[in-house]
Amino acid sequence: MGSQQLLLIIVGTIVVGIVVAVGITLFIDHASATNRDAVANDLIHAASSAQAYYRRPVVLGGGGSSFVGFDLRTVFINLQNMNGTYSLFGAPTDSVLVIEGLGTQPGYNNTLPVKVSIKVYSSRTEVNEVN
Numbered sequence: 465m466g467s468q469q470l471l472l473i474i475v476g477t478i479v480v481g482i483v484v485a486v487g488i489t490l491f492i493d494h495a496s497a498t499n500r501d502a503v504a505n506d507l508i509h510a511a512s513s514a515q516a517y518y519r520r521p522v523v524l525g526g527g528g529s530s531f532v533g534f535d536l537r538t539v540f541i542n543l544q545n546m547n548g549t550y551s552l553f554g555a556p557t558d559s560v561l562v563i564e565g566l567g568t569q570p571g572y573n574n575t576l577p578v579k580v581s582i583k584v585y586s587s588r589t590e591v592n593e594v595n
Contacts, residue, residue, distance in 0.1 A: 492570070499569035500578045502547040504591055507565050507582040510539040510550065511589045514561050518586055531556035531584070536563065553581060560585055564594075571595030 517534045520526020527533055533556070536543060540550050546568070553562040560583060567578030572595055579594040 492574070496567075496569045496571060496578055499547065499567040500571075500580060500593060503565040503567045503578060503580045504582075504593070506540075506545065506547055506550065507563055507580060507591065508589065510536065510563050511561075511582050511584040513539045514563070514584045515586065529586070530558040531561040532558060534561060548578070 514531060514534050516526075517538075518527050518529065518531055520528075522528035534552075536550060536552055543550050548565045548567040550563060550565045553564045562581060562583050564579065564581045567580070569578050570576070571578045576595050581592045581594055583590040583592070
């Protein structure tokens, strides 16, 4: 083979290697973003249940205008599903409840898992993507 053909083979191999590396990176980023969205969706569902608990009178098994006593197991039986693991952050108070979700995919730094939290108030929520 001529030196020109060897050069073309080497350049072609390098280009293919770069394309494969970029493809893998895009796949991992997409998997993380999808997992982050799924965890956020689960947290919004949990927040809706928490707000229903807040509004329900104590005699009917609710909080009577308080988040104290809310049990996350009413939403997630084992506190996890295929999207991630969920927990309360701190103790619920009368006016606010914070729920965190740890995903199954690596987050922004590619080492720690996806982490999303949601602050639940009586009539609104605040979603925060931590990782």
